[in-house]
């Protein structure tokens with residue numbers, strides 16, 4: 536079989552976003568009439584990057600149908616390719632790019648460097664794979680990636696007997712000295728800073744000699760649905776993860792089956808589009824909404840009605856209808872008291888929505904999003920207040936008071952969800968200029984094209 540390079544010249548992780556970016560930034564389009572839009576979205580980042588790792592560790596070739604093609608998934612492909620995994624693009628039925636055939640290496644080989652970019656999934660999922668490779672693998676990433684916590688991965692691998700050189704600050708860069716085998720066994724880690732510490736160990740665990748008996752010992756565990764997603768993707772490949780008690784996962788050693796998988800659309804990337812219906816009025820429909828899913832974005836169907844939306848489900852179509860405008864002239868968007876600890880990934884877009892509500896909101900349980908692509912609590916408060924907002928940082932969340940907003944610069948901090956939050960504000964407020972809309976290429980290279988079509 537011919538294994539071609541994934542990064543063929545025509546592939547551009549920033550895609551259509553380049554076409555609308557100018558030197559001054561991207562002027563977020565204002566919504567001038569109620570929406571009536573149907574939107575189709577590319578594959579889920581979280582599912583694609585799990586399936587890439589599992590396909591590379593599987594007992595034969597797997598095909599991923601309708602995978603995500605974006606900066607984060609390209610970084611994952613390049614990381615796995617650097618260790619010897621084969622990739623071949625094959626024509627598929629998806630609207631957003633080819634399918635991908637993944638052929639595991641006969642033997643994973645290190646002696647390489649992996650660029651994690653700003654991708655949490657790459658920096659937290661790949662070190663355990665590198666420990667299964669023969670030879671040293673150095674991990675590094677974007678400047679801000681060096682600030683994201685890695686202690687659960689670093690201390691976890693050391694606890695499993697892996698030789699790892701690090702800066703002792705619990706961050707990138709570091710080098711994993713793989714020997715081609717990991718003993719595995721019982722391990723305790725603190726995953727309070729990120730559920731990805733748990734997922735990253737579980738994904739490789741069936742390949743450890745004694746499997747893994749992992750216990751989380753910290754105070755809180757954020758983003759639980761993402762751990763469920765890891766367990767489900769392993770189960771689909773014949774690996775049972777036992778959960779004898781909350782915060783403990785047991786994986787027996789054994790093969791990871793090669794299977795062909797169909798990727799679901801990214802429901803967290805549906806958030807800005809669905810939120811747009813509440814801000815602009817009218818309705819937005821997402822097609823391809825799965826019947827059952829572990830994606831946390833599915834919670835939008837329950838979260839958006841809390842803000843006053845009406846949600847309708849018809850087969851694989853999910854439609855969000857705007858609330859009735861308030862008699863006094865407001866949009867009718869209600870304030871909320873939300874604990875988003877399970878769904879921190881949705882927080883930036885929901886905070887943007889709350890900033891346009893008629894009533895105050897408090898969103899908590901999201902202290903861990905200070906460790907996402909940027910300190911999202913500080914970034915949201917700074918950017919909204921810069922446009923006249925009244926947002927106060929809490930230790931683990933934000934308090935948002937209604938305030939009239941004005942136009943001005945909106946910094947994205949290289950964070951795709953900060954960029955899309957600026958676009959949401961710009962629907963209602965003229966002259967919001969997002970400095971780095973291309974950061975949406977992390978998970979949705981088509982963002983600006985889809986956004987402009989939403990408003991067309």
Ligand SMILES: O=C(O)C1=C[C@@H](OP(=O)(O)O)[C@@H](O)[C@H](O)C1
Nearest residue numbers: 581729730731757758761879880
């Ligand atoms: O495993 C994953 O795919 C993810 C887990 C979550 O991370 P945290 O637990 O760090 O919030 C989520 O926020 C991130 O966007 C994706």
Ligand SMILES: C=C(OP(=O)(O)O)C(=O)O
Nearest residue numbers: 653654655656880907908
């Ligand atoms: C936190 C996020 O990403 P990452 O996978 O880099 O952690 C996110 O996409 O909101």
